[in-house]
């Protein structure tokens with residue numbers, strides 16, 4: 001790889017051991033993917049240090065101890081526990097305490113310890129053509145597609161990129177990767193993020209790791225709908241970018257989305273394909289324990305919408321209604337009185353984690369010293385295809401997917417309300 005003098009200084013240790021370690025890792029990554037050089041990045045969304053694993057938190061502390069510092073603005077991905085309201089989720093205090101140790105390490109690293117999968121709703125909004133790095137697939141696809149920034153789906157290398165301000169030039173950092181590979185024409189009336197989440201899940205399974213170009217919408221999708229579309233696409237396949245011509249930069253029309261290549265024959269997506277995703281996640285169940293909203297972590301607009309749905313209502317006995325949002329969005333909701341309305345209805349507003357990411361997962365082996373015991377859940381109702389997949393796969397309990405409005409109806413009535421049956 002061609003390295004600049006500044007990059008060679010880091011690699012050879014003249015910028016200290018932390019940057020040397022990070023640059024060595026990035027050079028290895030670049031060589032593995034045939035990158036000719038590094039690019040300068042403007043933003044990093046990095047690994048949290050997951051409290052279910054002591055060594056993972058210690059790794060972040062170790063980096064802070066050798067004076068690692070973020071060279072660019074950095075936000076932190078979702079974690080294993082709500083560091084303030086852990087009791088609301090039934091987590092042991094030991095888990096929250098360890099997660100707070102990771103937050104302390106991030107403070108020393110200079111990261112904004114957002115502990116969220118939607119850092120953009122918390123103010124991290126990289127602009128068009130900004131090279132960046134992200135550990136979270138939902139963040140990668142939102143930033144690539146909706147904001148026009150340039151990111152791969154990264155792992156721990158996102159921390160190293162943040163420490164150096166560099167990333168190898170490969171994948172979605174290259175112009176030639178940022179072109180459509182398949183065309184989807186929507187022939188259904190979609191309403192709200194849940195429908196877009198199911199559309200994304202359908203499209204993601206069909207496109208694999210390509211770039212779907214999605215057209216045919218009756219109106220310009222909202223930011224929340226585009227967020228849900230991307231999360232769905234990135235869940236059922238390996239895609240990191242989608243294009244909605246006229247809405248996602250810089251592609252004005254279908255021809256531009258394919259970058260001068262032939263436009264392929266379209267795949268038509270009707271209501272039946274959307275409904276099939278809802279039907280796929282409708283397990284037999286005896287009773288409902290949790291209704292969950294906020295996957296990806298809710299935006300300010302979604303918080304207001306949930307409050308309007310819940311005004312004057314009350315969550316049914318024996319059911320918990322979880323709303324997950326970043327702490328920044330939660331604080332904004334508290335300041336505006338929206339949080340009080342949600343809590344008056346009996347909802348729990350959880351930050352820093354989500355059902356799939358908290359201590360519920362049965363597919364992880366937490367540090368035994370934490371005393372983590374995943375609860376036996378009878379069923380979880382969700383309004384996101386992404387959360388549905390992970391509840392079934394990782395929490396391993398029955399899951400039921402519906403719309404946000406129907407999920408609120410379910411929480412208040414105590415019986416499952418399918419999408420469209422309200």
Ligand code: F3S
Pocket residue numbers: 078117138231294295296297324353354355356357386387390
């Ligand atoms: Fe975020 Fe958890 Fe959904 S990490 S995208 S709320 S599954």
